[in-house]
Amino acid sequence: MELKATRSQIKQHNHRLILRSVYNAMAETRVGLANFTGLAKPTVSEIVTSLMEQGFLAETGYGESTESGGKRPTLLRFVPDARHVIGLSITETGIEAALAHLDGTISARHSLMFASTSVPLIRAIRATVNALLAQLDTPREQPFRPPRPLLCIGVGVPGQVDMAEGVIVSSPLAGLQEIALADHLRVYTKVPVYVANQTELAARAQITSWRGTGVENLVMLLIRQTIEVSFVSGGSVYHAGGPLGEMRLTPTGQSLQEVFQYQVLCARWSQLTDEPLPPRAAQDETAFFLHIRGLARTGHTAALTLLQEIGTHIAQLLGWVVALMRPDHITVAGPLHNLGPQLIEIARTQLAAQLGVEALPRLGLSLVSEAYLSARGAMAYALEEELGLVERGAGIWGASNMPSEP
Amino acid sequence: MGSLEHAIRTIGVITNDRYGDFQGTVIKGLKNVFEAHSYALVIDPIAENSAEPRPISLNIARLSGLIVIANVVPDEFLRQIHVTGKPMELVSQQVPDVHIPAVMVDNQEGFGRIFDFLVDACHCQRIAYIQGDLNQVDGRQRTTAFIESLQRHDLEITPPYLLRGDFETNIASQSLRAFLAQRLPFDAVAAADYRMAAKAIHTLREAGYVIPNAIRVVGFGDGPDAAQAGLTTVGVDIERLGERAAYQLIGQMDGMEILGTTLLSTAILRRDTA
Numbered sequence: 001m002e003l004k005a006t007r008s009q010i011k012q013h014n015h016r017l018i019l020r021s022v023y024n025a026m027a028e029t030r031v032g033l034a035n036f037t038g039l040a041k042p043t044v045s046e047i048v049t050s051l052m053e054q055g056f057l058a059e060t061g062y063g064e065s066t067e068s069g070g071k072r073p074t075l076l077r078f079v080p081d082a083r084h085v086i087g088l089s090i091t092e093t094g095i096e097a098a099l100a101h102l103d104g105t106i107s108a109r110h111s112l113m114f115a116s117t118s119v120p121l122i123r124a125i126r127a128t129v130n131a132l133l134a135q136l137d138t139p140r141e142q143p144f145r146p147p148r149p150l151l152c153i154g155v156g157v158p159g160q161v162d163m164a165e166g167v168i169v170s171s172p173l174a175g176l177q178e179i180a181l182a183d184h185l186r187v188y189t190k191v192p193v194y195v196a197n198q199t200e201l202a203a204r205a206q207i208t209s210w211r212g213t214g215v216e217n218l219v220m221l222l223i224r225q226t227i228e229v230s231f232v233s234g235g236s237v238y239h240a241g242g243p244l245g246e247m248r249l250t251p252t253g254q255s256l257q258e259v260f261q262y263q264v265l266c267a268r269w270s271q272l273t274d275e276p277l278p279p280r281a282a283q284d285e286t287a288f289f290l291h292i293r294g295l296a297r298t299g300h301t302a303a304l305t306l307l308q309e310i311g312t313h314i315a316q317l318l319g320w321v322v323a324l325m326r327p328d329h330i331t332v333a334g335p336l337h338n339l340g341p342q343l344i345e346i347a348r349t350q351l352a353a354q355l356g357v358e359a360l361p362r363l364g365l366s367l368v369s370e371a372y373l374s375a376r377g378a379m380a381y382a383l384e385e386e387l388g389l390v391e392r393g394a395g396i397w398g399a400s401n402m403p404s405e406p
Numbered sequence: 407m408g409s410l411e412h413a414i415r416t417i418g419v420i421t422n423d424r425y426g427d428f429q430g431t432v433i434k435g436l437k438n439v440f441e442a443h444s445y446a447l448v449i450d451p452i453a454e455n456s457a458e459p460r461p462i463s464l465n466i467a468r469l470s471g472l473i474v475i476a477n478v479v480p481d482e483f484l485r486q487i488h489v490t491g492k493p494m495e496l497v498s499q500q501v502p503d504v505h506i507p508a509v510m511v512d513n514q515e516g517f518g519r520i521f522d523f524l525v526d527a528c529h530c531q532r533i534a535y536i537q538g539d540l541n542q543v544d545g546r547q548r549t550t551a552f553i554e555s556l557q558r559h560d561l562e563i564t565p566p567y568l569l570r571g572d573f574e575t576n577i578a579s580q581s582l583r584a585f586l587a588q589r590l591p592f593d594a595v596a597a598a599d600y601r602m603a604a605k606a607i608h609t610l611r612e613a614g615y616v617i618p619n620a621i622r623v624v625g626f627g628d629g630p631d632a633a634q635a636g637l638t639t640v641g642v643d644i645e646r647l648g649e650r651a652a653y654q655l656i657g658q659m660d661g662m663e664i665l666g667t668t669l670l671s672t673a674i675l676r677r678d679t680a
Contacts, residue, residue, distance in 0.1 A: 112666030127665035134657030290557040
């Protein structure tokens with residue numbers, strides 16, 4: 001059966017094509033857009049007018065006339081603050097959210113830690129969205145002007161997600177099952193909402209920030225209270241992410257989730273040494289990992305042993321992934337990133353022992369803080385779905401938490 | 407109780423110093439928004455004389471909402487107001503275990519960026535840090551951000567390099583002089599706010615140090631003192647912080663349930679001192 005695009009689909013496609021072309025600086029005049037996209041000049045003019053009316057494009061002046069003379073063309077520019085986008089990442093410990101303009105410039109972040117509230121999850125999500133809705137920028141010079149409207153929302157959650165429907169199929173998060181989160185938030189906020197697995201979103205953010213570096217096949221291992229892995233193959237995210245925490249790969253039969261738990265690692269520390277942890281390290285995950293890192297650097301036996309054990313577990317988990325997929329790069333995301341490069345070296349050595357050195361010569365390994373990575377990925381996903389804007393790879397993907405080079 | 411409020415649509419602001427750089431700029435941001443939305447602002451500077459703090463003079467029951475700037479009243483007082491359901495927004499303060507909405511500067515992001523810059527771009531290895539007031543959330547968070555940032559760069563942190571400052575320029579200057587007298591090696595000074603950093607520049611120059619060739623200096627926040635001193639600092643739009651607090655309070659008064667803490671993004675303002 002031959003499928004034909006509807007008039008509405010063609011119109012949407014052409015609008016996105018024009019917007020994306022200006023966004024990516026492929027063309028900056030109506031004539032240039034017609035040449036670049038292959039669309040007829042009247043069609044381009046009509047779309048540009050429509051996009052200007054919606055605030056996405058603006059005229060900025062005049063370009064040079066051609067050698068043959070004639071009228072100087074009007075220059076167009078993308079208006080990044082025409083709309084806002086919200087990205088949320090819901091984790092076991094809380095919600096991280098960000099508010100950004102269309103070019104990804106984040107104007108505010110918001111966090112809600114579940115430890116500080118006992119409200120049900122859906123209510124907590126709404127209360128987080130409210131915090132950012134209340135802040136939709138009103139230009140300082142025009143305080144009476146209505147706030148710039150919200151374009152869309154992206155949400156990342158752990159577990160299995162039906163992206164097409166925006167339904168959380170199954171999540172370790174508060175045991176959620178078959179929750180139509182996108183519909184719920186769409187009704188509440190009256191804007192399109194996109195939901196996806198958080199590790200896939202983190203991988204999406206990462207691979208886009210590395211566009212042009214040659215990394216096409218990426219494995220993202222996210223280790224928090226849940227453990228998830230996501231794959232990017234040929235630059236595209238493979239949509240089958242999900243929790244791995246219940247897998248039992250260790251000789252002791254412990255699940256992976258147990259192995260990497262902060263409390264379990266603290267207990268293991270107590271088995272390895274009588275040396276007490278500093279008060280902050282005994283209460284705070286980040287402080288604990290940084291403390292172990294500092295001690296390991298000085299050759300502290302217990303710290304080195306703990307680091308070795310964690311690195312070995314990571315290698316056990318990644319060995320089959322490397323053997324099967326031969327990725328260009330593996331990124332381990334989560335609080336473990338505070339353990340630093342020594343952890344990566346241990347994991348690499350252990351992987352080489354498992355697979356043979358020849359399996360690793362081109363494999364990049366890195367650690368990354370997951371903070372807001374999924375939220376940024378969620379915003380990027382929502383923007384891609386809504387306007388088709390991804391190629392530029394700036395702003396939203398903001399490299400502050402990521403190595404500049406893989 | 408002396409009542410300051412004079413209108414039904416009135417917002418109360420509790421602060422310790424309405425003319426302070428930080429507080430005054432936050433209040434300016436609050437005014438931008440509340441005046442545009444036809445709310446009157448009543449400011450209660452309860453502890454302007456820290457030697458003789460006086461009771462709160464606002465009749466809170468008659469206010470539409472309340473803004474509290476920094477750690478100016480005890481957490482227990484805020485808990486008591488919170489249970490009444492009165493819309494309230496905190497600026498640069500958090501109350502443990504109570505979900506009163508708050509807006510804060512992203513201290514961790516800001517200091518993370520500037521220490522990355524000091525270590526990676528300027529190759530600094532021994533940084534003396536002038537702390538803020540550790541009774542304030544901003545002071546505590548910035549010290550933690552400093553320590554964790556250095557740990558992530560695998561740099562040593564020893565107590566002599568953590569100087570007392572309390573967000574007071576005179577205390578910062580005294581602490582720095584005492585540090586210099588110890589003749590410990592250092593290649594940078596960071597301060598928890600720009601005023602202490604500006605004072606540190608003065609103190610270092612008095613002691614004969616050349617900035618930035620010998621010693622780099624960075625701060626947090628921005629203002630006329632910082633610009634005049636050519637200070638490289640973490641830029642924060644404090645007026646915007648006030649505006650965001652106002653928007654969130656209006657959202658609450660409009661019936662929105664808001665939970666959690668909003669963090670305002672920062673940027674490095676690179677000038678002459680690093």
